[in-house]
Amino acid sequence: MSYEWWIGARYAGLAHIGRGGRRGDRFVSFVAASSMAGIALGVAALIIVLSVMNGFQTQVRDRMLSVLPHIEVYVPGADHEQVLAHWQDLARDARRDPEVRGAAPFVAAQGMLARGQGLSGVQVRGIDPSVEPHVSDLAGQMQSGGLDSLVPGSFHMIVGSQIAQSLGLTVGDTVLLLAPQGSISPAGFAPRMRQFTVTGIFSTGYYEYDASLVFVDDEDAARVFRDSGVGGVRLRIADMQRAPEVAHRLLGLMPPGVQATDWTQNNRTWFAAVQTEKRMMFLILTLIVAVAAFNLLSSLVMAVKDKQSDVAILRTLGSTPTEVARIFLVQGALIGVVGTAAGVLFGTLVAYNIDVIVPWIERLLGVHFLPQQIYFISELPSSPQVGDIVTIGVTSLILSLLATLYPSWRASRLQPAQVLRHD
Template sequence: MAGFSRKGAKRKDRFVSFIAASSMTGIALGVAALIIVLSVMNGFQTQVRDRMLSVLPHIELYVSGASHQEVLSNWRQVADKAEQNPHVTGAAPFVASQAMLVRGDKLTGVQIRGIDPDLEYLVSDLAQQMIFNDLSALKEGGFGIVLGNQLARSLGVTVGDSLMMMAPQGSISPAGFAPRMRQFRVVGLYSSGHYEYDASLAFVYYQDAARVFRDSGNSGVRLRITDMQQAPEVAYQLAGQLPTGVYVNDWTQNNKTWFAAVQTEKRMMFLILTLIVAVAAFNLLSSLVMAVKDKRSDIAILRSLGATPREIARIFLVQGAIIGFLGTAIGVGLGALVAYNIDVIVPFLENLTGQEFLPQQIYFISQMPSNPQLSDMVVIGITSLVLSLLATIYPSWRASRLQPAQVLRHD
């Protein structure tokens, strides 16, 4: 009979140990998943932002109430005023409008940017992103156009081909409305790595754009600043320094909806994945409750030998803290290992499964990015430890409330 009891006790100990190990594994997996997901979302946001700003300016100054030619004739005055701000490092004129590009039976709506090819390097990285020819191929009066590689592929054109550009503004004649059209020749291709822009953004010489669009679209000055993160503050300063009629837009305003959606998604993912850690913490609570129930006799003996309720509670607090700490440490290590090597892991899995995890047409970029942040890891680690410690309070309290006389009498 005694042998049977010892055998049953061993089985109970193994079961409790298994539950404790499961709790530790759950905490580790939850912490690792949280670190990996947030690192990927950070990397996604950084990659898209950097590629976006490689072709777009940090700040744009729009001049209202004047024609494109008037704005372009006086753009240097506005630029000189803006460059008095110490954060502004470069300025260049621009004309922006929407248009339709026609090639045979293919018709595509695009964003047209009229630029000065000699000054564009001051405000964007377009010159470094050219894959066929360079920006010097854009000449005033030459009506050349530089297309993104995805846009050129969808239209079926390459360097040297001609296409028709239709401006949104037209003219009224006895025959009806006639859109303004102009033939352009493809003189270069670029690739920014941002699918949306490579498929919908084209560049022409700014004076040619002014002639085609006349009163439609906007014109003004594009600016680059020392730190893109300070764009809202610099834009606010410029708004107070520039003359009336000049409007200031920074890149965070132009893309506010997208970045707000990413931040909201990041917060929601943090909450959802934190629930995984919380579930693991509840498993820890269950394992400690079972441990208290299994060790009732041992607790009673310790109390009879003089152990105080606080010392009994401390035993289970330490046990739960060790499980929570080990689970958190393993999770942080595993999460960091995957997050810092995701550029190797994901291509391996794609080659192994034959599936593309990040279609460029949907996610704008073709490679899985990762940007682990130490601050995120610290917050995740502290959150996991707090949840683990909270899970130990009730079992520890139950253990400290056991009465030795009642336990030993029933045993």
């Protein structure tokens, strides 16, 4: 090991860990340890926060797609009963794309549920229970009842858990479904309404859907909403991330007038907001690492000031300005590398075990960090991404190395004669 590396490691506090040392060495080591801790905390915070945001996005997306299809193909303005009678034709055209794995008919409309004095606006989805498992995981989300209860002509309904709670519904209760269309009579406007029997309750864990979605048989939905909403085919594809591409291709395989929308379009605002928030959070938390890098710069400047006598002696013994600069480059680089490595290790451990750590803190403090009504989910998720961790680590190392340049240059500019004369 060259002497620049040995002296740089000693100044960084790594050459005499666990051993005694001069008072000046202990002071420099303390400052170096503070800089390492600052970098480690900044890196760990950035990894944990981005992992939680990734987990939040993945969790909500998966829960949404447990009851929603990847792609919807529909004919705007078409008669729903006619669409249901020929939905196999649309499904056959869609299956010409190799990505399509399943198809099922649907009718979608807006309505309102009424029971006693309670009212709730809902999104009504008419489905065929025999083929619905091909495009969604609704059957696995059932808390009570089952999809097979949706028999044509029975006017049965499966409601979300939050709707059931707000309206006080249980299996076997009846509820009135009001359609936005109606008829005009001398007595005024009379909305179209139909009584349904609740035969099932589902829970996705995604509050917005549990509080707004209801499922009925597609033929019953077509009768109630014959003049509103849309009807078509729900599709599931092999790779959900390719849904926009597949939806665009399907338009070329379908008859004129058919439209296709994917899950990213139907939830575009929410996902755009999450991506923007993630980018801004990365920039904001990177400032923490930048502050730690400035702390490293100041600690190196202090080290140069404290060790200027040592530098002067090295210069009189024949060390060149480049070799002196290399000493402090090694010191700053070691602090940056060790701090970054510690931060990556600590942040990754927390990110992978946050499902255990957060409940323990909640029990300890007696609080609940994520009210489901606000954050859509009740547990803090985490999904560490290797790309994010590598980006954070590289960013921290670059900032740390940049922080060493000025102190190293200052050390190389010290004049031995002036320093030793004042000592």
